[in-house]
Every structure is written in C-alpha cells, then in structure tokens.
Amino acid sequence: MTWLETLRTAYEALNTRRLRSLLTVLGILIGIAAVILTVGLGQGASQKVTDQINKLGSNLLIVSPGSVTSASGVRGGRGSATTLTVDDAVVLSDPAVAPDIASVAPTSQSSVTAIAGNANWTTTAVGTTADWLTVRARTVTAGRFLTAADVASGAPVVVIGQTTATQLLGPVSPVGQTISISGQSLTVIGVLNVEGSTTGGDQDDLAIMPQTTYSARISTTANPRSVSTIYVQARDQGSLSAAYQETVAALLATHGVQPAAADFTVSSQQALVDTVTTTTRILTVLLASVAAISLLVGGIGVMNIMLVSVTERVREIGLRKALGATPSVILRQFLVEASLLGLVGGIAGLAIGLIGAAVLPGMLGQPVTISPIAATAALVVSLGIGIGAGVYPASRAAKLPPIEALRSE
Amino acid sequence: MTAALEAMVVEPAGESALLQLRGVTKTYLMGEITVQAVRGVDLDVQEGDYLAIIGPSGSGKSTLMHIIGCLDIPTTGTYTLAGIDVAGMGELQLAQVRNRRIGFVFQAFNLLPGMSALRNVELPLMYAGVSRADRRARAVRALERVGLGDRIDHKPNELSGGQQQRVSVARALVTEPDLILADEPTGNLDSASTEEILGLFRELHDSGRTIVLITHEHDVADQASRVVAMRDGQAEVVR
Incomplete structure (x- = not known):
C-alpha cells in the first residue's frame, strides 16, 4: 500500500469522526499558537528595546553621577549625586x-x-x-x-x-x-x-x-x-x-x-542592551514554557483520542486484517492519522499565530516578531507530537489479532 | 479412540482438494482452563464445492471457520489451501493468503461507514497493491455482478441490509479468490433479503465458485450441495 493510499485512508477515518478530530486538532492548535505568539512577543519586545537603545547613538558610553548618602544614612539611587x-x-x-x-x-x-x-x-x-x-x-x-x-x-x-x-x-x-x-x-x-x-x-x-x-x-x-x-x-x-x-x-x-x-557609573549601550535582552529572554522562556505545557496537553489529547479510536475501531481493524492488511499497514495507518491531527493542528496554530502577529501589535502596542525558524519549528514539533502520541495506540492496533477484533460486538 | 477418529474422517484425501484439513485441533487457554474448541477435524473441500458447516453455538464451527479463513492457525494438525501449507505460517504470510485466496462475508456485513460501496469493495485490492484505475474497474465489475451497479457511490447507511450484504459479497468476489467463506451471512437479514443472498450464492456456485458457508439454520444449510455438522468440536458429514 502506498503512502498516498495510507494518507487517503487516514483522512477518511478522521473525516468520519469530524467533530472529534476537530476538537483534538484544537488542542494542538492552541498550544502551537500560544508558543508562537509568546515567543514572538518576547522577541518583538526585545527587538524594540534594543532598537531604542541603539537610537541613542553608536559606540556610546554613558557616565552618570554616583549615588549620594544622606546624613541619616539613606542612600539615594544612581544619579542622585x-x-x-x-x-x-x-x-x-x-x-x-x-x-x-x-x-x-x-x-x-x-x-x-x-x-x-x-x-x-x-x-x-x-x-x-x-x-x-x-x-x-x-x-x-x-x-x-x-x-x-x-x-x-x-x-x-x-x-x-x-x-x-x-x-x-x-x-x-x-x-x-x-x-x-x-x-x-x-x-x-x-x-x-x-x-x-x-x-x-x-x-x-x-x-x-x-x-x-x-x-x-x-x-x-x-x-x-x-x-x-x-x-x-x-x-x-x-x-x-x-x-x-x-x-x-x-x-x-x-x-x-x-x-x-x-562616585560615578559608566555604562555602555551594549551593557544596557544585554540587561534588557536578558530580562526579556527570561520572561519569554517563562511564558513559552507555560505555552509549551498547553502543547503537551494537546499532545496527550491526541494520544487519548487515538487510544479511544483504537478501542472503538477494533472491528474495523479486524476487518482490515481479514481483508489482507498486515500489522505494519495498520501501524502506518494509525500513525499517519495521529500525525495528520498533529500537523493540521500545527498549520492551523501557525496561521492563528501569524494572524495574531498581524493584529496584536495594533491592539497591545507591542511588536510581535515571528521568525521563519520559529514557524518551521512549530510545524516540526506539531508533527513530532502527532507521531509521538500515535506510536503507542498504533502499535496496539497493529497487534490486535484479527479474530479478537472481528468477534467484538 | 481409533473408531472415533475414523468417524471424523469426512472424506478420503483427494489430491486435487482445494482445502485439506487433517487432524486439526484448536485449544484455547481461558484463564486456568484449557478449552478444546476443535478436536481433530479432517475435511476436504474440492474446487467448485458448495459446503455448509452447520452447528449450534459452542460447537466449534466458528473456530473452524477462523482456521479455514486463515484468521487463526490450528494448535495441531495440518491445513493446506490450494496446495499451500497454512498451519505453520506467520502473521504476515497469513495476511497475504487471506488477501489473495479468501473472500469473506460476515454476519454483520462489516462495511466501513463513511466510505462508498465502491471504496469498500476496493479495500482488498488496495491491500493487494492493485493500481487505482484497475482497482476501480474491478470493483465496479464486482458490484455489477451482485446487481448494485447503480449504487456504487452510496454509503452503507444509505443501503438496505440485503444491499449491504451484497456489497460485502462483491468485496469478497473482487479479488477472484479461491474460496468464498461466509460466516452466518443471513444472520442479520429478513427472509426476503436472505432469499436474495442465498440466490446470489447459488449463482456463484453455478458459475464454478468454491463456497464454504457457516450457519446454524437448517434451511440455509439446505441450499448447499454438501453439509457437514459440527458437534462438540468434531465434524460429521450430513450429506
């Protein structure tokens, strides 16, 4: 059986359970869109601040007065002296x-x-x-x-x-x-x-x-x-x-x-840029991890739905085997179904992310930068999640003996 | 024991037999208890035969059907199908034998929902690796053969029970198998549809197809040219 046939079979199976497939895709979609947007917002903010600091001039050192300590021992901030x-x-x-x-x-x-x-x-x-x-x-x-x-x-x-x-x-x-x-x-x-x-x-x-x-x-x-x-x-x-x-x-x-x-401080532009990017990077990583967790949950959703699907479709699997499908053909079919869920979720999530990147700056006044690397990574990750979540259910389906499968009512 | 064994010899071994079962047993392990579902069956089916296997539930006829259908392998004994020894085969080879040599008709039709009659009939050809155009042509021919040439794009839920079973007969025919194996094909049908399907089997028999039909109904078994009864895991010739 060719990959194209497998793809078509997987599509038919998913299309038969349209609502369920859609909801499963939604989990991945939200995860991918959230990761893309948080990383995009972080990169955008970092880029914006860097640009602003660079606007101060080039090869610049900024000398500020030191702090002053009053008679009562209260120390003022930088530049107070x-x-x-x-x-x-x-x-x-x-x-x-x-x-x-x-x-x-x-x-x-x-x-x-x-x-x-x-x-x-x-x-x-x-x-x-x-x-x-x-x-x-x-x-x-x-x-x-x-x-x-x-x-x-x-x-x-x-x-x-x-x-x-x-x-x-x-x-x-x-x-x-x-x-x-x-x-x-x-x-x-x-x-x-x-x-x-x-x-x-x-x-x-x-x-x-x-x-x-x-x-x-x-x-x-x-x-x-x-x-x-x-x-x-x-x-x-x-x-x-x-x-x-x-x-x-x-x-x-x-x-x-x-x-x-x-009694003075000398700071360079680069030092300012570094401070700001470090801060925004920490924030971005933090937000992206939260988003990544939602992606993980989406992946577990795919696995769950595939497991339910295998249990529900025991008869179908048995029939396919009776008609000559080998275990590897069944394995491939379920793997492709799971990856299809992941990939469609990834593409839709990327689309939502891109729409968000176009709309959000106007609403938040914050730039959103989406790099081609991040976009590609999102698709690869979503496909990977689909395949990863599909492995276990698919191997279970492949191992079902045809008579057990046909017997179940 | 010897006498019992002799009684089980349904027919003398013929060189040209399409199906040849010798001393076939099947033992299941159900928890602690071993259940011997088939207790040494010898059976020959010639090419062009129309054989009914009859028996009440629990008689071992379903297990025998699974072995004949290469869905399961015997615990002991030999089974050759069209000269191929099936008993020692692995899962992959069994899948191939099922695909090339056997056409199944099930009690519950087992059509895939959401797929047209045509796609359902194409399924075994897809697993056989037949090209798309060829597949379609053969599936259309098989559906025309069972009188559903005008329903090829209908989905199972748009067809009556009798029509659905005819689709599954078409699916069994489409690979031109050596054997058509029908497991209670009329069990889910009303009497009119039963007559329809049995008529179809008669036609197929007349055109030279080999058919093995498993049933618990005597009037269905009466349609066949030969009848074997299963009782307590053993087979005896009725006629």
Whole structure:
C-alpha cells in the first residue's frame, strides 16, 4: 500500500469522526499558537528595546553621577549625586588623557515650561555642547545646531525638536522665532530631525541650548557647573573598551577617589542592551514554557483520542486484517492519522499565530516578531507530537489479532 | 479412540482438494482452563464445492471457520489451501493468503461507514497493491455482478441490509479468490433479503465458485450441495 493510499485512508477515518478530530486538532492548535505568539512577543519586545537603545547613538558610553548618602544614612539611587561637572567633560575630551574618545557631550536636563505667543508647552530643556549632535546621532532639518562659539559665549539660542516646534509655533517656520523658557528669551536657531520615542522619552520634544546658557539661566541646582549625564563616544566599535577604561581612569584621577569609592557609573549601550535582552529572554522562556505545557496537553489529547479510536475501531481493524492488511499497514495507518491531527493542528496554530502577529501589535502596542525558524519549528514539533502520541495506540492496533477484533460486538 | 477418529474422517484425501484439513485441533487457554474448541477435524473441500458447516453455538464451527479463513492457525494438525501449507505460517504470510485466496462475508456485513460501496469493495485490492484505475474497474465489475451497479457511490447507511450484504459479497468476489467463506451471512437479514443472498450464492456456485458457508439454520444449510455438522468440536458429514 502506498503512502498516498495510507494518507487517503487516514483522512477518511478522521473525516468520519469530524467533530472529534476537530476538537483534538484544537488542542494542538492552541498550544502551537500560544508558543508562537509568546515567543514572538518576547522577541518583538526585545527587538524594540534594543532598537531604542541603539537610537541613542553608536559606540556610546554613558557616565552618570554616583549615588549620594544622606546624613541619616539613606542612600539615594544612581544619579542622585551631583558629582559630575562640566570640568569632567573637559578632561575627557583631552586627547592626551583619553585618545580613544572621539567626542564628549556633557548634558544637564530638566523639565521646563516654554512659551511662544499664546502657546505654552512643557518640554525638556537640555544644556549641552556642540558634540551632542554627533554623539546622539541626530541631525538638524532646518537652521543649524549649537556651535562651540555659542557654548563659549553662553548665547541665548535654542534648537528645538519637531514636537516642541509644532506645539509652540504651529505652522510658522521656527527658525528665527523667539521663545521663552523659564522666563528667558531664546532665539530658535534650528530644528532637530524626527526620531520618535525611546526609553529616554519623546526624542522630538526637546529644547537644546548651550550648556553655559543652561547653567546660567535655567538650572535650578545648587552647583550650576554640575551635569546629569556625560555622553562619551568612542572612535569606533573596537576602541569602545579602551574608551571605557580611559573614562573610568580619568574620572577617578580627577575626583581623587579609589575605584571602590567611585562616585560615578559608566555604562555602555551594549551593557544596557544585554540587561534588557536578558530580562526579556527570561520572561519569554517563562511564558513559552507555560505555552509549551498547553502543547503537551494537546499532545496527550491526541494520544487519548487515538487510544479511544483504537478501542472503538477494533472491528474495523479486524476487518482490515481479514481483508489482507498486515500489522505494519495498520501501524502506518494509525500513525499517519495521529500525525495528520498533529500537523493540521500545527498549520492551523501557525496561521492563528501569524494572524495574531498581524493584529496584536495594533491592539497591545507591542511588536510581535515571528521568525521563519520559529514557524518551521512549530510545524516540526506539531508533527513530532502527532507521531509521538500515535506510536503507542498504533502499535496496539497493529497487534490486535484479527479474530479478537472481528468477534467484538 | 481409533473408531472415533475414523468417524471424523469426512472424506478420503483427494489430491486435487482445494482445502485439506487433517487432524486439526484448536485449544484455547481461558484463564486456568484449557478449552478444546476443535478436536481433530479432517475435511476436504474440492474446487467448485458448495459446503455448509452447520452447528449450534459452542460447537466449534466458528473456530473452524477462523482456521479455514486463515484468521487463526490450528494448535495441531495440518491445513493446506490450494496446495499451500497454512498451519505453520506467520502473521504476515497469513495476511497475504487471506488477501489473495479468501473472500469473506460476515454476519454483520462489516462495511466501513463513511466510505462508498465502491471504496469498500476496493479495500482488498488496495491491500493487494492493485493500481487505482484497475482497482476501480474491478470493483465496479464486482458490484455489477451482485446487481448494485447503480449504487456504487452510496454509503452503507444509505443501503438496505440485503444491499449491504451484497456489497460485502462483491468485496469478497473482487479479488477472484479461491474460496468464498461466509460466516452466518443471513444472520442479520429478513427472509426476503436472505432469499436474495442465498440466490446470489447459488449463482456463484453455478458459475464454478468454491463456497464454504457457516450457519446454524437448517434451511440455509439446505441450499448447499454438501453439509457437514459440527458437534462438540468434531465434524460429521450430513450429506
């Protein structure tokens, strides 16, 4: 008997018990769809966060102030201290001290109210240097960015994001307009490219001004020279590690502290990406295991239904044997029936998964990534489950002696 | 014992006998008790014979039918079918012998539901590895032979009892077997359908087919040209 005949026979048998076959398939379907979607969601989330971190710029090191311990012994979180200053940035940008560092952008930021005409808008004021643009991998779409001269002179100028421009100035071309931030009049000299949101918030709602202008006019901190973050860009991917060492060494020397008492933290983009992917991977594995259990239950459902089927179809098996079916032919028929249940469940589950991958992002705001490998694996696994669940019932069917089978009423 | 054995010799051994059973016994182990269902049967069936095996339930006629049908092998004794020694065969070879040489007709029809009459009749040919086109042509011919040429696409539940049994006769005929073995073929039929099926068997006999029919009804057995009665696991010739 050819495989095609076996397939047809198996199909006929399943089609005779349509509702039952359908319900059995449902078990596999749900399992496969659940695995595909949870893994897809996990991969999507991980990809999204990675993209966002990469948007910060490339070959980036982020220096944050250390924590501060109050008199009562309460330790603040990372960045609560104000130990970083513009002077640190000056030291880091010295090629003699740190040859692997390409550019340095000290950054301070705070939430401020900007006013233009009748419009007012809460935005983020950022005080930084001309290097910010390259370090953060941004461009200006109109006008120009800050220059070293602007920073040196503390010029009353500002470069704003697209969102800020739209909210404050509407359709008016922003370059040359004057806006008021915390009561200070600043001239808009440029508009940033559109970037979208990242982990750092809306990257299009910013008001970038010279660090000097910021500390003199906007900053509310006690030490106007302190900065909240120093972005350090290494020359290239290969020098990132060297740049990291140089940054740490230079800051320790400048601050005059031992490594154990370091009052700052240097983290790399890669470290951030690693942290995030590790977290999402753990979550994904957790969710996928739950889904895998449902797949296992589906597999047991297939085995159960095949066993019931063998018991119920003792007469049919006996008849087939009387008519000349060998044990191996019977074995094959039941195995193919079980694998067919598994495979159909797998294909349907994959289809549901793909539909879910198309529909869910719109509903949850979370991307779902389904890789071809995951899809293929789903089909292979569902087929494997079908075959695995079919082995025992099929061998029982094959072993039935024809007279026993024919005798049963 | 010798006298008893002689009484059991139903017919002298003929060289041309299609079926030849010699000293066939069958013992079952039911828990602790051994049950001897067949106690030494000698039986010859010639080609073209129409033999009825009659006997009440428990007489061993079903066990004998299983052995004749190669569904089971004798505990002792020999059985040759068309010159082939069947007694020592394995499951695989038995399946082949059943497929090629025997056509079964069962009391409960044993048609597969959900499959058309045609597909049911094709079944033995499928296991014999006959090509699809050939299979269909032969199945159609067999169904026409039993007068169901206009019902080939009907499913068993769309056919009357008599029609269903005719489908199973067609299934028994389709492989052109050496022997048609019918186990209580009229047991589930009303009298009109019984007459219909017995008429069909008569026709088949007239056209030279070898038929062995197992029954417990005397009027059914009367149709056959020879009758053997089973009693307590032993066979004796009635006529």
